Amino acid sequence: MADIELRNVRKAFINFVALEDLNLRIEDGEFVALLGPSGCGKSTTLRMLAGLEFPTDGEIRIGGKVVNDVAPGKRDIAMVFQSYALYPHMTVAQNIAYPLKKRGVDKAERDRKVERAAALLHLEPLLSRKPKQLSGGQQQRVALGRALVREPEVFLLDEPLSNLDAKLRSYMRIELIELHRQLGKTMVYVTHDQLEAMTMAHRIAVMNGGKLQQFDTPDAIYNRPANLFVADFIGTPSMNLMEGSLSGSNFTVGGQSVTIDRSRLKPETTDGAAVLGVRPEDIMLGDGTIDAVVELVENTGHEKIVALAVKGCDRILARAPSGSAITVGEAVKIGFDQTKTHLFEKDGEGRRLNLDQDHNSLP
Amino acid sequence: MPNRPNQTTLERQYARLGILLIAPTVVVFSAVIVYPLLAAIYLSLFSIYTPTLQGEFVGIDNYVKLLSGKLFWQSLGVTLTWTVGTLTLQVIFGVAMALLLNRSFWFRSLARSLVLFPYFLSTVVAVLVWRWLFNDLYGALNHILMRVGVIDMPLDWLGSMPNAMIGIILVGAWKYFPFVVIAVLARLQTIPEHLYEAAKIDGAGPIARFFDVTLPQLRSVLTVIILLRAIWDFKEFDLIYLLTGGGPVTSTQTLALLVYKEAFSLNQMGQAAAYAVAMMLVMLVFMVVYIRRTGTKET
Numbered sequence: 219m220a221d222i223e224l225r226n227v228r229k230a231f232i233n234f235v236a237l238e239d240l241n242l243r244i245e246d247g248e249f250v251a252l253l254g255p256s257g258c259g260k261s262t263t264l265r266m267l268a269g270l271e272f273p274t275d276g277e278i279r280i281g282g283k284v285v286n287d288v289a290p291g292k293r294d295i296a297m298v299f300q301s302y303a304l305y306p307h308m309t310v311a312q313n314i315a316y317p318l319k320k321r322g323v324d325k326a327e328r329d330r331k332v333e334r335a336a337a338l339l340h341l342e343p344l345l346s347r348k349p350k351q352l353s354g355g356q357q358q359r360v361a362l363g364r365a366l367v368r369e370p371e372v373f374l375l376d377e378p379l380s381n382l383d384a385k386l387r388s389y390m391r392i393e394l395i396e397l398h399r400q401l402g403k404t405m406v407y408v409t410h411d412q413l414e415a416m417t418m419a420h421r422i423a424v425m426n427g428g429k430l431q432q433f434d435t436p437d438a439i440y441n442r443p444a445n446l447f448v449a450d451f452i453g454t455p456s457m458n459l460m461e462g463s464l465s466g467s468n469f470t471v472g473g474q475s476v477t478i479d480r481s482r483l484k485p486e487t488t489d490g491a492a493v494l495g496v497r498p499e500d501i502m503l504g505d506g507t508i509d510a511v512v513e514l515v516e517n518t519g520h521e522k523i524v525a526l527a528v529k530g531c532d533r534i535l536a537r538a539p540s541g542s543a544i545t546v547g548e549a550v551k552i553g554f555d556q557t558k559t560h561l562f563e564k565d566g567e568g569r570r571l572n573l574d575q576d577h578n579s580l581p
Numbered sequence: 582m583p584n585r586p587n588q589t590t591l592e593r594q595y596a597r598l599g600i601l602l603i604a605p606t607v608v609v610f611s612a613v614i615v616y617p618l619l620a621a622i623y624l625s626l627f628s629i630y631t632p633t634l635q636g637e638f639v640g641i642d643n644y645v646k647l648l649s650g651k652l653f654w655q656s657l658g659v660t661l662t663w664t665v666g667t668l669t670l671q672v673i674f675g676v677a678m679a680l681l682l683n684r685s686f687w688f689r690s691l692a693r694s695l696v697l698f699p700y701f702l703s704t705v706v707a708v709l710v711w712r713w714l715f716n717d718l719y720g721a722l723n724h725i726l727m728r729v730g731v732i733d734m735p736l737d738w739l740g741s742m743p744n745a746m747i748g749i750i751l752v753g754a755w756k757y758f759p760f761v762v763i764a765v766l767a768r769l770q771t772i773p774e775h776l777y778e779a780a781k782i783d784g785a786g787p788i789a790r791f792f793d794v795t796l797p798q799l800r801s802v803l804t805v806i807i808l809l810r811a812i813w814d815f816k817e818f819d820l821i822y823l824l825t826g827g828g829p830v831t832s833t834q835t836l837a838l839l840v841y842k843e844a845f846s847l848n849q850m851g852q853a854a855a856y857a858v859a860m861m862l863v864m865l866v867f868m869v870v871y872i873r874r875t876g877t878k879e880t
Contacts, residue, residue, distance in 0.1 A: 270778050291784030303779035307797035316793070317783035364783070 220371030227276035251419035296365035446568030472530010506553020643855035670754035675761020
């Protein structure tokens with residue numbers, strides 16, 4: 219059993235607070251991504267799980283045991299670093315065998331395990347090379363090998379793919395998912411790349427400014443963002459956010475009004491200033507009541523991203539099929555898919571005002 | 582300058598500029614290194630009286646005397662003992678101090694500059710101070726050792742063996758270990774922190790981290806330090822000459838001191854030149870290793 223629990227964890231450095239009151243429960247065998255912009259506290263969280271940093275307050279439990287004061291080598295964890303941190307003077311085989319050697323595993327057993335890890339990661343032909351003679355992707359696999367040879371209960375991965383090129387990254391994503399499926403161990407994966415988090419993780423912890431914003435499945439994070447930060451951070455292009463005011467079933471933005479399904483909002487929602495969020499794919503071009511002018515069309519190949527100028531709000535982005543005939547300067551009417559709009563508080567934490575059950579019922 | 586047919590005009594101009602820029606160095610180098618070197622070899626073939634610099638050609642007689650006599654071999658032994666002894670201490674103290682200064686603590690930058698003090702101190706000043714400390718009548722060293730109870734009677738530090746050898750080795754180590762500190766500290770600061778973190782997670786304790794992460798990273802810099810310092814210590818003159826004068830008798834007479842004594846006390850410039858050339862040949866071994874080491878590092 220290797221579930222992970224962080225209870226009221228706080229981490230303060232001399233001149234700033236990296237984490238505030240973090241509560242997180244990761245189940246045994248789960249693949250969790252810690253996602254957020256740089257400086258959000260995700261790496262600090264991971265380093266505390268590894269034992270490389272110690273919490274100022276709170277409790278960290280791995281497999282039910284409090285590990286606050288347990289040295290990194292004594293926790294049943296392995297970590298893959300962004301820079302891979304391979305020992306430069308050791309061969310691939312020696313690198314992979316190192317954690318076993320430090321734990322007093324005998325030579326024959328070590329060789330057997332290194333061989334198995336090498337086979338799993340297709341490293342056999344490289345075993346006698348030094349890290350310097352390897353490509354980034356190969357070094358990455360050696361780092362993974364060094365982590366998994368010990369068969370730890372928990373894997374900690376600190377942006378392991380960020381130094382790879384785009385093609386290799388998408389390949390390694392699939393490899394990692396496959397690896398997790400085979401090993402069935404708990405994995406905590408730090409990334410600032412939402413694509414990695416969305417495609418690989420069972421659940422994503424979105425963090426910002428040292429605070430946990432939302433901890434949920436990729437589907438929930440995308441379709442039911444808990445607040446304005448998550449709504450804005452997740453999705454490429456990101457969600458269109460329009461400041462306006464809510465009055466009954468009408469939301470007014472820049473003098474134009476859209477109808478809102480009030481039954482989808484929390485009962486305590488009051489009229490007044492609010493933020494309406496619509497994903498680019500939920501904007502209906504040529505079907506609605508709002509006047510817009512096409513400012514720019516980006517053709518990505520499989521679709522077109524259309525930038526629209528709408529009076530009284532920032533530029534709005536919409537997705538259109540690649541074959542659609544849209545020209546720059548064209549005036550269009552746009553509308554929003556009623557069942558997929560999001561409403562947030564304008565002030566405070568920008569909390570979501572929609573009821574949570576919507577989208578669950580959607581096919 | 583070779584005028585290769587496939588060279589462009591611009592390349593030829595650059596080549597010409599390169600030769601022009603390097604020329605002054607070559608001239609100075611020839612005047613102060615190549616000429617004295619050739620002159621020494623030339624002198625070593627004569628029997629020369631130093632004050633007049635007159636004498637007759639004796640061929641390789643000086644070398645025959647050198648190889649068959651005891652003096653050269655004894656001095657070579659002394660030189661090697663001194664070099665190995667002081668160099669070992671320099672490296673051990675230097676690495677230990679660098680490791681210490683690489684940790685963060687209060688007044689670290691002050692400590693870092695203080696450590697360099699012996700290296701910057703003039704040898705004459707340093708030796709005078711040490712001679713006071715070593716003095717058998719009123720020296721602080723004997724006083725402290727007697728107070729602590731290590732010895733009952735004052736020791737004759739510089740006038741008897743093996744104390745004199747221990748003395749010069751210690752002072753040499755004290756004087757030159759800062760060089761090791763500077764070089765090692767500079768390298769230590771470039772070792773990525775992630776390596777230590779990875780080692781911690783892999784279960785390596787502090788000692789294992791030193792041997793498995795730090796030491797391998799220091800290897801290249803230590804090779805250079807050891808070779809350079811070996812060359813410098815091998816030909817050390819002033820420190821030993823001022824501290825013991827080669828004594829008692831010839832117990833601490835290194836090759837450099839032997840050359841000096843032969844040339845200026847015994848006025849045998851030709852024989853002295855022969856000793857100097859022999860000394861140079863021994864140092865050539867270090868030089869070749871050094872050049873090979875630093876040369877292969879590029880590839």
